[in-house]
Amino acid sequence: MSYEELVFDVFARNCTSRPVMETVAGRWGLLTMAALRDGTHRFNELRRRVDGVSEKMLSQTLHALERDGLVVREVRSAIPPRVEYSLTDPGRRIAAKLTELIELLEAEMPGITLAQARYDTAKDPADVPQQPQR
Amino acid sequence: MSYEELVFDVFARNCTSRPVMETVAGRWGLLTMAALRDGTHRFNELRRRVDGVSEKMLSQTLHALERDGLVVREVRSAIPPRVEYSLTDPGRRIAAKLTELIELLEAEMPGITLAQARYDTAKDPADVPQQPQR
DNA sequence: CGGGATCCGATTAGATACTG
DNA sequence: CAGTATCTAATCGGATCCCG
Numbered sequence: 001m002s003y004e005e006l007v008f009d010v011f012a013r014n015c016t017s018r019p020v021m022e023t024v025a026g027r028w029g030l031l032t033m034a035a036l037r038d039g040t041h042r043f044n045e046l047r048r049r050v051d052g053v054s055e056k057m058l059s060q061t062l063h064a065l066e067r068d069g070l071v072v073r074e075v076r077s078a079i080p081p082r083v084e085y086s087l088t089d090p091g092r093r094i095a096a097k098l099t100e101l102i103e104l105l106e107a108e109m110p111g112i113t114l115a116q117a118r119y120d121t122a123k124d125p126a127d128v129p130q131q132p133q134r
Numbered sequence: 135m136s137y138e139e140l141v142f143d144v145f146a147r148n149c150t151s152r153p154v155m156e157t158v159a160g161r162w163g164l165l166t167m168a169a170l171r172d173g174t175h176r177f178n179e180l181r182r183r184v185d186g187v188s189e190k191m192l193s194q195t196l197h198a199l200e201r202d203g204l205v206v207r208e209v210r211s212a213i214p215p216r217v218e219y220s221l222t223d224p225g226r227r228i229a230a231k232l233t234e235l236i237e238l239l240e241a242e243m244p245g246i247t248l249a250q251a252r253y254d255t256a257k258d259p260a261d262v263p264q265q266p267q268r
Numbered sequence: 269c270g271g272g273a274t275c276c277g278a279t280t281a282g283a284t285a286c287t288g
Numbered sequence: 289c290a291g292t293a294t295c296t297a298a299t300c301g302g303a304t305c306c307c308g
Contacts, residue, residue, distance in 0.1 A: 010236050017240060020243070021164070024239065025160075027152075027155075049145060051145055051146055051147040054283075055292090056291095058291095060281095067249065068246045080290085081289050081290055093238065097234060097238050100231060105142075106143070108227065109151050115204075116203070176269085188303085215271085
Protein backbone atom coordinates (compact mmCIF):
# COMPACT_ATOMS: atom_id res chain seq x y z
CA MET A 1 0.00 0.00 0.00
CA SER A 2 1.41 3.30 -1.00
CA TYR A 3 2.21 5.95 1.50
CA GLU A 4 -0.41 8.41 0.27
CA GLU A 5 -3.21 5.92 0.66
CA LEU A 6 -2.86 5.72 4.42
CA VAL A 7 -5.69 7.48 6.13
CA PHE A 8 -5.46 8.35 9.79
CA ASP A 9 -9.03 9.03 10.75
CA VAL A 10 -9.65 8.10 14.37
CA PHE A 11 -13.34 7.82 13.70
CA ALA A 12 -12.79 4.93 11.36
CA ARG A 13 -12.67 1.52 12.86
CA ASN A 14 -9.34 -0.24 12.28
CA CYS A 15 -7.61 3.05 11.69
CA THR A 16 -3.97 2.78 12.70
CA SER A 17 -4.24 5.92 14.76
CA ARG A 18 -6.63 4.35 17.25
CA PRO A 19 -4.18 2.17 19.12
CA VAL A 20 -1.79 5.10 19.24
CA MET A 21 -4.50 7.34 20.59
CA GLU A 22 -5.18 4.79 23.27
CA THR A 23 -1.60 4.53 24.45
CA VAL A 24 -1.22 8.27 24.39
CA ALA A 25 -4.52 9.30 25.94
CA GLY A 26 -4.95 6.19 28.01
CA ARG A 27 -4.73 6.21 31.77
CA TRP A 28 -0.99 5.76 32.08
CA GLY A 29 0.17 7.11 28.74
CA LEU A 30 -1.34 10.49 29.42
CA LEU A 31 0.24 10.84 32.83
CA THR A 32 3.58 9.45 31.72
CA MET A 33 3.83 11.84 28.79
CA ALA A 34 2.86 14.77 30.96
CA ALA A 35 5.36 13.74 33.63
CA LEU A 36 8.16 13.73 31.07
CA ARG A 37 7.49 17.27 29.93
CA ASP A 38 9.93 18.87 32.33
CA GLY A 39 12.84 16.79 31.20
CA THR A 40 14.53 13.45 31.51
CA HIS A 41 13.47 11.01 34.18
CA ARG A 42 14.49 7.62 35.40
CA PHE A 43 12.17 4.67 35.73
CA ASN A 44 11.53 4.87 39.44
CA GLU A 45 11.27 8.62 39.35
CA LEU A 46 8.45 8.23 36.90
CA ARG A 47 6.87 5.59 39.07
CA ARG A 48 6.77 8.01 41.94
CA ARG A 49 5.35 10.84 39.86
CA VAL A 50 2.69 8.79 38.16
CA ASP A 51 1.10 7.80 41.40
CA GLY A 52 -0.41 4.34 41.28
CA VAL A 53 1.26 2.79 38.25
CA SER A 54 2.55 -0.66 38.69
CA GLU A 55 6.00 -1.47 37.38
CA LYS A 56 4.42 -3.62 34.74
CA MET A 57 2.12 -0.94 33.39
CA LEU A 58 4.79 1.75 33.40
CA SER A 59 7.16 -0.54 31.59
CA GLN A 60 4.55 -1.47 28.98
CA THR A 61 3.52 2.13 28.49
CA LEU A 62 7.09 3.34 28.06
CA HIS A 63 7.85 0.63 25.54
CA ALA A 64 4.76 1.45 23.52
CA LEU A 65 5.62 5.15 23.56
CA GLU A 66 9.15 4.36 22.52
CA ARG A 67 7.87 2.29 19.62
CA ASP A 68 5.69 5.19 18.52
CA GLY A 69 8.75 7.43 18.51
CA LEU A 70 7.40 9.69 21.23
CA VAL A 71 9.82 8.71 23.98
CA VAL A 72 13.50 7.82 23.88
CA ARG A 73 15.07 5.38 26.23
CA GLU A 74 18.75 5.80 27.02
CA VAL A 75 20.70 3.23 28.94
CA ARG A 76 23.84 4.28 30.75
CA SER A 77 25.72 1.15 31.69
CA ALA A 78 26.74 1.52 35.26
CA ILE A 79 26.16 0.11 38.68
CA PRO A 80 23.51 0.78 39.68
CA PRO A 81 21.90 0.76 36.22
CA ARG A 82 20.70 4.12 35.01
CA VAL A 83 18.00 4.28 32.35
CA GLU A 84 16.66 7.63 31.30
CA TYR A 85 13.48 8.47 29.48
CA SER A 86 12.74 11.68 27.66
CA LEU A 87 10.37 13.02 25.04
CA THR A 88 11.19 13.28 21.37
CA ASP A 89 10.10 16.28 19.39
CA PRO A 90 6.76 14.83 18.32
CA GLY A 91 6.41 13.56 21.85
CA ARG A 92 6.86 17.04 23.20
CA ARG A 93 4.17 18.41 20.89
CA ILE A 94 1.69 15.75 21.94
CA ALA A 95 2.57 16.02 25.61
CA ALA A 96 1.94 19.76 25.45
CA LYS A 97 -1.54 19.15 24.14
CA LEU A 98 -2.17 16.49 26.76
CA THR A 99 -1.14 18.92 29.45
CA GLU A 100 -3.59 21.46 28.12
CA LEU A 101 -6.28 18.82 28.37
CA ILE A 102 -5.31 17.96 31.92
CA GLU A 103 -5.36 21.59 32.96
CA LEU A 104 -8.69 22.22 31.32
CA LEU A 105 -10.21 19.19 32.97
CA GLU A 106 -8.86 20.18 36.36
CA ALA A 107 -10.33 23.61 35.89
CA GLU A 108 -13.71 22.10 35.08
CA MET A 109 -13.65 19.64 37.96
CA PRO A 110 -15.60 21.77 40.45
CA GLY A 111 -18.52 21.97 38.05
CA ILE A 112 -18.22 18.31 37.15
CA THR A 113 -18.21 17.31 40.79
CA LEU A 114 -21.38 19.28 41.36
CA ALA A 115 -23.04 17.72 38.34
CA GLN A 116 -22.17 14.26 39.60
CA ALA A 117 -23.58 15.01 43.02
CA ARG A 118 -26.80 16.31 41.53
CA TYR A 119 -27.10 13.33 39.26
CA ASP A 120 -26.45 10.87 42.04
CA THR A 121 -29.03 12.29 44.41
CA ALA A 122 -31.64 12.63 41.70
CA LYS A 123 -31.25 9.04 40.63
CA ASP A 124 -31.55 5.98 42.75
CA PRO A 125 -28.17 5.72 44.44
CA ALA A 126 -27.92 2.13 43.30
CA ASP A 127 -27.85 2.70 39.56
CA VAL A 128 -25.27 5.41 39.12
CA PRO A 129 -23.46 4.70 35.88
CA GLN A 130 -20.04 3.36 36.60
CA GLN A 131 -16.99 5.22 35.47
CA PRO A 132 -13.76 3.32 35.21
CA GLN A 133 -12.70 2.85 38.83
CA ARG A 134 -9.21 1.52 38.87
CA MET B 135 -15.09 17.92 53.60
CA SER B 136 -15.25 21.53 52.62
CA TYR B 137 -15.35 22.63 49.06
CA GLU B 138 -12.00 24.37 49.14
CA GLU B 139 -10.20 21.30 50.35
CA LEU B 140 -10.91 19.35 47.20
CA VAL B 141 -7.81 18.99 45.09
CA PHE B 142 -8.07 17.84 41.52
CA ASP B 143 -4.59 16.70 40.68
CA VAL B 144 -4.64 13.89 38.12
CA PHE B 145 -1.20 12.82 39.16
CA ALA B 146 -2.44 11.89 42.60
CA ARG B 147 -3.82 8.45 43.07
CA ASN B 148 -7.45 8.42 44.16
CA CYS B 149 -7.96 11.89 42.78
CA THR B 150 -11.57 12.33 41.70
CA SER B 151 -10.49 13.71 38.38
CA ARG B 152 -8.96 10.42 37.28
CA PRO B 153 -12.16 8.52 36.54
CA VAL B 154 -13.46 11.59 34.74
CA MET B 155 -10.30 11.81 32.69
CA GLU B 156 -10.74 8.19 31.75
CA THR B 157 -14.30 8.54 30.55
CA VAL B 158 -13.45 11.67 28.65
CA ALA B 159 -10.14 10.63 27.10
CA GLY B 160 -10.94 6.96 26.95
CA ARG B 161 -11.50 5.13 23.72
CA TRP B 162 -15.18 5.86 23.34
CA GLY B 163 -15.53 9.00 25.40
CA LEU B 164 -13.07 10.86 23.24
CA LEU B 165 -14.76 9.93 20.00
CA THR B 166 -18.25 10.47 21.34
CA MET B 167 -17.45 13.94 22.61
CA ALA B 168 -15.78 14.85 19.35
CA ALA B 169 -18.71 13.50 17.36
CA LEU B 170 -21.10 15.71 19.31
CA ARG B 171 -19.21 18.89 18.54
CA ASP B 172 -21.19 19.74 15.45
CA GLY B 173 -24.54 19.61 17.19
CA THR B 174 -27.24 17.35 18.49
CA HIS B 175 -27.29 13.71 17.54
CA ARG B 176 -29.46 10.70 18.11
CA PHE B 177 -28.27 7.42 19.52
CA ASN B 178 -27.95 5.49 16.32
CA GLU B 179 -26.47 8.45 14.52
CA LEU B 180 -23.71 8.44 17.09
CA ARG B 181 -23.29 4.74 16.71
CA ARG B 182 -22.66 5.17 13.03
CA ARG B 183 -20.20 8.02 13.51
CA VAL B 184 -18.25 6.38 16.26
CA ASP B 185 -17.37 3.42 14.15
CA GLY B 186 -17.05 0.24 16.14
CA VAL B 187 -18.85 1.08 19.38
CA SER B 188 -21.29 -1.47 20.63
CA GLU B 189 -24.68 -0.31 21.87
CA LYS B 190 -23.63 -1.20 25.35
CA MET B 191 -20.45 0.84 25.34
CA LEU B 192 -22.05 3.86 23.71
CA SER B 193 -24.86 3.76 26.21
CA GLN B 194 -22.48 3.48 29.15
CA THR B 195 -20.29 6.26 27.82
CA LEU B 196 -23.21 8.60 27.26
CA HIS B 197 -24.57 7.98 30.74
CA ALA B 198 -21.21 8.63 32.32
CA LEU B 199 -20.81 11.84 30.34
CA GLU B 200 -24.30 12.88 31.32
CA ARG B 201 -23.49 12.28 34.95
CA ASP B 202 -20.41 14.46 34.62
CA GLY B 203 -22.56 17.24 33.21
CA LEU B 204 -20.81 17.22 29.85
CA VAL B 205 -23.66 15.84 27.79
CA VAL B 206 -27.40 16.38 27.99
CA ARG B 207 -29.90 13.73 27.05
CA GLU B 208 -33.29 14.86 25.84
CA VAL B 209 -36.14 12.48 25.32
CA ARG B 210 -38.93 13.40 22.92
CA SER B 211 -41.80 11.03 23.51
CA ALA B 212 -42.96 9.84 20.18
CA ILE B 213 -43.19 6.79 18.05
CA PRO B 214 -40.55 5.94 17.12
CA PRO B 215 -38.77 7.25 20.22
CA ARG B 216 -36.43 10.13 19.64
CA VAL B 217 -33.60 10.72 22.07
CA GLU B 218 -31.13 13.48 21.43
CA TYR B 219 -27.71 14.06 22.84
CA SER B 220 -25.79 17.30 22.85
CA LEU B 221 -22.87 18.91 24.63
CA THR B 222 -23.22 21.24 27.57
CA ASP B 223 -21.03 24.29 27.83
CA PRO B 224 -18.27 22.60 29.80
CA GLY B 225 -18.69 19.67 27.45
CA ARG B 226 -18.08 21.91 24.48
CA ARG B 227 -14.90 23.29 26.01
CA ILE B 228 -13.53 19.85 26.70
CA ALA B 229 -14.61 18.47 23.33
CA ALA B 230 -12.79 21.32 21.62
CA LYS B 231 -9.58 20.39 23.38
CA LEU B 232 -10.10 16.73 22.54
CA THR B 233 -10.52 17.62 18.90
CA GLU B 234 -7.27 19.54 18.98
CA LEU B 235 -5.63 16.44 20.37
CA ILE B 236 -7.14 14.27 17.66
CA GLU B 237 -6.01 16.61 14.93
CA LEU B 238 -2.52 16.87 16.33
CA LEU B 239 -2.22 13.12 16.59
CA GLU B 240 -3.49 12.61 13.07
CA ALA B 241 -0.94 15.12 11.86
CA GLU B 242 1.83 13.23 13.62
CA MET B 243 0.70 9.82 12.40
CA PRO B 244 3.01 9.62 9.37
CA GLY B 245 6.03 10.05 11.60
CA ILE B 246 4.64 7.69 14.19
CA THR B 247 3.99 5.04 11.59
CA LEU B 248 7.56 5.29 10.39
CA ALA B 249 8.88 5.05 13.92
CA GLN B 250 6.83 1.94 14.51
CA ALA B 251 8.09 0.33 11.34
CA ARG B 252 11.69 1.10 12.25
CA TYR B 253 11.20 -0.23 15.75
CA ASP B 254 9.55 -3.41 14.55
CA THR B 255 12.21 -4.31 12.03
CA ALA B 256 15.04 -3.49 14.41
CA LYS B 257 13.64 -5.67 17.16
CA ASP B 258 12.78 -9.28 17.01
CA PRO B 259 9.34 -9.34 15.40
CA ALA B 260 8.07 -11.49 18.24
CA ASP B 261 8.53 -9.07 21.10
CA VAL B 262 7.02 -5.88 19.81
CA PRO B 263 5.33 -4.18 22.74
CA GLN B 264 1.62 -4.55 22.45
CA GLN B 265 -0.60 -1.55 22.14
CA PRO B 266 -4.26 -1.89 22.96
CA GLN B 267 -5.67 -3.75 19.98
CA ARG B 268 -9.44 -3.71 20.15
C1' DC C 269 -35.82 3.52 17.62
C1' DG C 270 -33.45 3.53 22.01
C1' DG C 271 -32.01 1.26 24.93
C1' DG C 272 -31.69 -2.26 29.62
C1' DA C 273 -30.41 -7.09 31.31
C1' DT C 274 -27.75 -10.96 31.07
C1' DC C 275 -24.20 -14.11 29.76
C1' DC C 276 -19.56 -15.15 28.85
C1' DG C 277 -15.00 -15.14 26.72
C1' DA C 278 -10.97 -12.21 26.11
C1' DT C 279 -8.01 -8.67 28.02
C1' DT C 280 -6.13 -5.96 31.36
C1' DA C 281 -4.01 -4.77 35.38
C1' DG C 282 -2.08 -5.44 39.91
C1' DA C 283 0.72 -8.21 43.37
C1' DT C 284 4.33 -10.83 43.98
C1' DA C 285 8.60 -12.98 43.17
C1' DC C 286 12.75 -13.10 40.75
C1' DT C 287 17.01 -11.47 37.83
C1' DG C 288 21.13 -8.88 35.65
C1' DC D 289 18.07 0.20 39.92
C1' DA D 290 15.39 -1.39 36.22
C1' DG D 291 13.02 -4.23 34.88
C1' DT D 292 10.81 -9.44 33.42
C1' DA D 293 7.83 -13.51 34.54
C1' DT D 294 4.00 -15.47 36.44
C1' DC D 295 -0.42 -15.82 38.54
C1' DT D 296 -4.90 -14.22 39.49
C1' DA D 297 -8.83 -11.00 39.99
C1' DA D 298 -11.28 -7.63 37.89
C1' DT D 299 -13.09 -5.57 33.88
C1' DC D 300 -14.19 -4.94 29.42
C1' DG D 301 -16.83 -5.48 25.74
C1' DG D 302 -19.54 -8.00 22.28
C1' DA D 303 -23.62 -10.93 21.38
C1' DT D 304 -28.11 -11.87 22.36
C1' DC D 305 -32.72 -11.28 23.95
C1' DC D 306 -36.15 -8.36 25.41
C1' DC D 307 -39.21 -4.36 26.13
C1' DG D 308 -41.73 0.38 25.74
